Amino acid sequence: MGVYQLTNRRKVMQRIPMNFWERIYLPAIIKGMTITISHLFKRKVTYQYPEQKRPMSDVFRGLHILKRDDEGKERCTACGLCALACPAEAITMTAAERSSSELHLYREEKYAAVYEINMLRCIFCGLCEEACPKAAIFLQNDKMAQASYERSDFIFGKDRLVEPFLQSKS
Amino acid sequence: MSSIILFKLIFILAIFGVSLFIAMYATYMERKVAAFLQDRIGPNRAGPFGLLQPLADGGKLFFKEEFIPLKSDRWLFLMGPGFFMVTALMTSAVIPFGPDFMYNNEMVSLQATDLNVGLLYIFGVVSLGVYGVLVGGWASNNKFSLLGAIRAASQNISYELAMGLSIIALVMMTSSLSLREIVNQQQGGNWNVLYQPLGFLIFLICAFAETNRAPFDLPECETELVGGYHTEYSSMKLGFFLFAEYINMFISSAILATLYFGGYHFPFVSQMEPGMLKVILSVIVLFGKIFFFIFFFMWVRWTLPRFRYDQLMNLGWKVLIPLAVINILLTGGVILFKSM
Numbered sequence A: 001m002g003v004y005q006l007t008n009r010r011k012v013m014q015r016i017p018m019n020f021w022e023r024i025y026l027p028a029i030i031k032g033m034t035i036t037i038s039h040l041f042k043r044k045v046t047y048q049y050p051e052q053k054r055p056m057s058d059v060f061r062g063l064h065i066l067k068r069d070d071e072g073k074e075r076c077t078a079c080g081l082c083a084l085a086c087p088a089e090a091i092t093m094t095a096a097e098r099s100s101s102e103l104h105l106y107r108e109e110k111y112a113a114v115y116e117i118n119m120l121r122c123i124f125c126g127l128c129e130e131a132c133p134k135a136a137i138f139l140q141n142d143k144m145a146q147a148s149y150e151r152s153d154f155i156f157g158k159d160r161l162v163e164p165f166l167q168s169k170s
Numbered sequence B: 001m002s003s004i005i006l007f008k009l010i011f012i013l014a015i016f017g018v019s020l021f022i023a024m025y026a027t028y029m030e031r032k033v034a035a036f037l038q039d040r041i042g043p044n045r046a047g048p049f050g051l052l053q054p055l056a057d058g059g060k061l062f063f064k065e066e067f068i069p070l071k072s073d074r075w076l077f078l079m080g081p082g083f084f085m086v087t088a089l090m091t092s093a094v095i096p097f098g099p100d101f102m103y104n105n106e107m108v109s110l111q112a113t114d115l116n117v118g119l120l121y122i123f124g125v126v127s128l129g130v131y132g133v134l135v136g137g138w139a140s141n142n143k144f145s146l147l148g149a150i151r152a153a154s155q156n157i158s159y160e161l162a163m164g165l166s167i168i169a170l171v172m173m174t175s176s177l178s179l180r181e182i183v184n185q186q187q188g189g190n191w192n193v194l195y196q197p198l199g200f201l202i203f204l205i206c207a208f209a210e211t212n213r214a215p216f217d218l219p220e221c222e223t224e225l226v227g228g229y230h231t232e233y234s235s236m237k238l239g240f241f242l243f244a245e246y247i248n249m250f251i252s253s254a255i256l257a258t259l260y261f262g263g264y265h266f267p268f269v270s271q272m273e274p275g276m277l278k279v280i281l282s283v284i285v286l287f288g289k290i291f292f293f294i295f296f297f298m299w300v301r302w303t304l305p306r307f308r309y310d311q312l313m314n315l316g317w318k319v320l321i322p323l324a325v326i327n328i329l330l331t332g333g334v335i336l337f338k339s340m
Helices: A026-039 A081-085 A127-131 A165-169 B002-037 B053-063 B074-094 B118-139 B143-174 B179-185 B197-210 B235-260 B276-301 B309-339
Strands: A064-066 A091-097 A110-118 A137-139 B101-103 B106-108
Touching (some): A026 B276, A081 A127, B002 B053
């Protein structure tokens, strides 16, 4: 009966016996305590969260926004490429035809009557942003989907996704 | 005579209040020290710099659900934390908090009572302290609590021996058991730690074990025993256990300062003319030393990992007790050599 070996890569551990100073531990303890005390005087890395926010990277992918063009018209034409690109299948939309009274609201003849993103499914990969041919959807780097107690609160409709009208004018 | 009794009463109440107050702010200090050693800020929302945090914590504990396990021994379960708290508070009776001074032609002493066996009294009360843990842990009728309680008991017994032996060397040197006498012998920077460095080291390590502080916090070791002896406790009963630990820490620091670091004496004290200023300065110096040791307790807690139980017992029985005996022999030898 030999010794069963799982691999042939075996390393025999060499235990080096501790010398006197190592055995009484006190020098090591003093060394450790100088390290901890040095941290007492170091700069603190805390951000005081609600008042002070951590600066986000420029390429951070946060909450989506549906952009308007220079005249304040919605850019989205409900082509569905974002929904197709979405690996988490978080985006749904319903297209509608623009009537003559809505010329100032939508840029092209077709628009998204309903545009919903389920933030519980979304993985914030940014593929929708890449897929969009009209530069209509972007992921903001300064906003995130807020926490909530209700699942239904996480389905973001156009009311929460479209860029506010006045903001783009000014 | 009656004025002395009145003063003693006020003084005892003051010590009681000060112990509680310091224990309360030791919890705040612990959190702040922990945070600073870990590059954080710590509690800073309740009041300026988070100074009201202990009050908020206390209030929270009072309003928590009071839970008593059905199969516990109800009476002992309630008694455990109370006992622990009372013994923690009793120790401060013999600690001299400042020098004697004259007030209205009467000698006033800043010490609840100057027992001539003060040191023995402290040891008696400290070893009683473990009963609170033991009773509480046993009455919980919970395996983890029981294990924690057993650990606390055996740990205290093992370390009390080494602690007592390290103190014997000190007593041989000072030939007194009265704490005030010991303090007064250390006047003028003549601190005992200079003559008893080994004894101080043993006493310090044992103090960590006696107060159940890291690295010897095995009775309440979270990683193995959930919460140790206070697993089943909630509300203010848990608060008492936690609070008493901080009082113990305060008392231990006071004893360390008194026995080895000159108590309320500070260097060049003899050049100052006696008066109220000197008394106040002495008290401040004592509290400075106490705060240093409380900080030291915390500093060690956030540096060293917890011992394993067999390591703890090895250290106690095979290292500290022989060392303490050697210390006694050395001290005795030096005393004999000097007297010849």
